[in-house]
Amino acid sequence: MMTGAHQPEVPAAEMPAHAISSADEISLELASRRTGMSFQRTRMSADRTLMSVIRTSLSLISFGFTIYQFFLHIAPDSGPAASAGRFGMLLVLLGVLMLVLGIVYHLQFMVGLRTERHEMTAAGLIHGTSRFPASMTLITALTLLLLGVAAVLSMLFQIGPLG
Secondary structure, eight states, X not given: OOSSXXXXXXXXXXXXXXXXXXXXXXXXXXXXXXXXXXXHHHHHHHHHHHHHHHHHHHHHHHHHHHHHHHHHHHOTTSHHHHHHHHHHHHHHHHHHHHHHHHHHHHHHHHHHHHHHHXXXXXXXXXXXXXXXXXXXXXXXXXXXXXXXXXHHHHHHHOOSTTO
């Protein structure tokens, strides 16, 4: 007879319900809650990433628009001023493009995160009782995108309040 032989542990999820102790139930509950909270932390991290994209895009859009307006009012028809104005418009377009790519990446990431969360909830690994709220960061990004597109249209066609 062997003494001190190591018995492999059976995961609590595979044990029959009557074999799980109350300490194991508490441990499973806490692990489930930690996993649920990790989804919220990941969502907030994705929002912070989108905020950095917004900050950079806003800088490019505002700086490009300022350059465009400055050289438009100094010498609207001169060669160097016109090329500086085109450079300003290029900065605005770059800011809008960066914002579009950031929004698309954010949406794809959030869809994947929600899908993973639903799969884990269906498998009983997390409770999934807390819902993902509407992202105010995404709403802000979409609003800035509309303003950026309005700035580009006003620069191209000299229309609107920005032209």
